[in-house]
Amino acid sequence: MMQSQHPPSNYQNNQQNLDDFDEVWVPNPLGQTQGPAATSGLIDIIKSGSLDSLLTNPWLVSIFVATIISVLIGAIATILAGQRSTELTPEQEAQQALLQKSQNLEQTDNNFREYLTRDDNNSGMVSNPGLLQAATLEAGARYRNRIIASLNNPQNPAYNQHEELINYNSEIEALKRINLGASGKEAQLKYVDPSTGLWVTIPIDSAELAASGLTKLNIISNSRRETTQRFDLVTVAQNIRKILSEVKAARLEALRVKGLSPVASELEKTDWFGNKASPSEAEISDYQQYKPEPIPANPNTSKQTQDKPSPKPTGGQDDK
Incomplete structure (x- = not known):
């Protein structure tokens, strides 16, 4: 169905x-x-x-x-x-090496300038001064001590005067240096070389003369600080030679990569006192601290001819 x-x-x-x-x-x-x-x-x-x-x-x-x-x-x-990107030609490798060494030298130079010119603007005790500020603060403290000694010495023409009168005269002398430099005048620096005991006279460019006047003004200004600080100049000298050695090492590498190995070798074997030494012996060294400089018996034995008579040595039996 x-x-x-x-x-x-x-x-x-x-x-x-x-x-x-x-x-x-x-x-x-x-x-x-x-x-x-x-x-x-x-x-x-x-x-x-x-x-x-x-x-x-x-x-x-x-x-x-x-x-x-x-x-x-x-x-x-x-x-x-x-x-292809990793396979460089010798010329490209040389250019990269030169660029790297140049950048290293520039960075080291920047570190040197920062350490040299660093300024701690604390109105009280400074804790992070650069080398130039440390030397200036020490110079300001010594300048203040000399002013106080002069004011308290009856035999000194500045006896019983106010210290600001002396400071003002010192500022005038500093401005004279700046004005002389601005007018194109040069100067000479004469000192006794501790390594030879001989008088050395070196020229001072007009700009350097103006810079010395500015430094003097800085010293006078620091002498007015309520808090005086003392800095060991031997430590300052050691630190500047240390950082200069870092700059020197970077410069030697840059010279060698430029193909100037003879120049680098000549610099490498000369220490910061002008002495010739092997690289291992060209270390940071020091003169004896605060020993009086020897005065040559005859100033005419200086390395350079003097334009004017040298100051007469003091002391000895011949002084009458």
Whole structure:
């Protein structure tokens, strides 16, 4: 006996079950436009866990192969580019070495200038002075002591005067140096070389003469500080030679990379006192602290001819 079959409710109105169609390539029976069918098809295949479908789908295999080839080509190109960038010509290596040594020298020079000219502007006790400030503060303390000694000495023309009168005269003398330098005048510095015991006279350029006047004004100004500080000048000298040695080492490297090894060798074997020595012996050394300088018996034995008579040596039995 035949029984009438009633189609499922979802088959009514000529609508078919969407599960009966393969969405990978069959259009939507409802007439709707499909989205990225290939992408959703790939997702469905992955969700279904059908490895055979992935391996036998020519479209997917071609994409996979093309991706692998692109990755390999990119990797090879990166490796070759890296090799070309690391392979420098001798000229390029020399230029890089010169640039590096020049940068090292410039940085060392900057460190030297900062240490030399650093200024601690604390109105009280300074804790981080540069070498020039330390020497200036020491000079200011000594200048103040000399002024006080002069004011208390009945034999001194400044006896019982106010110290600011003496300071004012000292400032006038400092301004004379600055004015002379500004007008193009030069000067001479004469001293006894401790290493030879002979008089040495060196010229002072007009700008250097003006700088000495400015330094003198700085010394006078520091003598007016309420708090005076003392600094060991031997320590200042040691520290300046130490940092100059660092500058010297960087300069020797820069000279050698420029092909000036003979010049570097000549500098290397000369210490900061002008003595010739092997590099291992050209270390920082010191003169004896605060020993009086020897006065040559005859000033005419100076290394340079004097333009005017040298001061007569004091002391000895011949002074009458």
